[in-house]
Amino acid sequence: MGTTMTKEKANKVYDLLVSIGGAYEPNRNSFIYHHTESKDGCSEWRFSGKLGFGGKYRSGYNRVDCYREDETPERIKLMDELNGALAKI
Structure with a gap:
């Protein structure tokens, strides 16, 4: 079951x-x-964007990540920034 x-x-x-x-x-x-409305909720959302095809938001943790093979120093820095911002809400 996903998170709402x-x-x-x-x-x-x-x-x-x-x-x-x-x-x-x-x-x-x-x-x-x-x-917010789906009866099953949503535990992960593939948003891609600057993190590539594997860029996902994981609602149970309120964090983002991407495929390990797609990690670069720039993407790691971006994930750190985005996860820091997410932690504030």
Whole structure:
């Protein structure tokens, strides 16, 4: 079973995924639905963006990661920045 959250928190999370992580803004409504209204919730969301195809937001941990083979020093720094921002909400 996935995790659900309030719409306010889901929007704040997606704001960060877009502004820092490069997520695609038109996917916001789908993200909000799956994290707030879907009966199954959502435990992970592939947002790709600056973290590549494997870039995921994991709602149970309120953190992002990417495929290990896609990690670069720049992506690790980006994940650290984004995870730090996520920890504040």
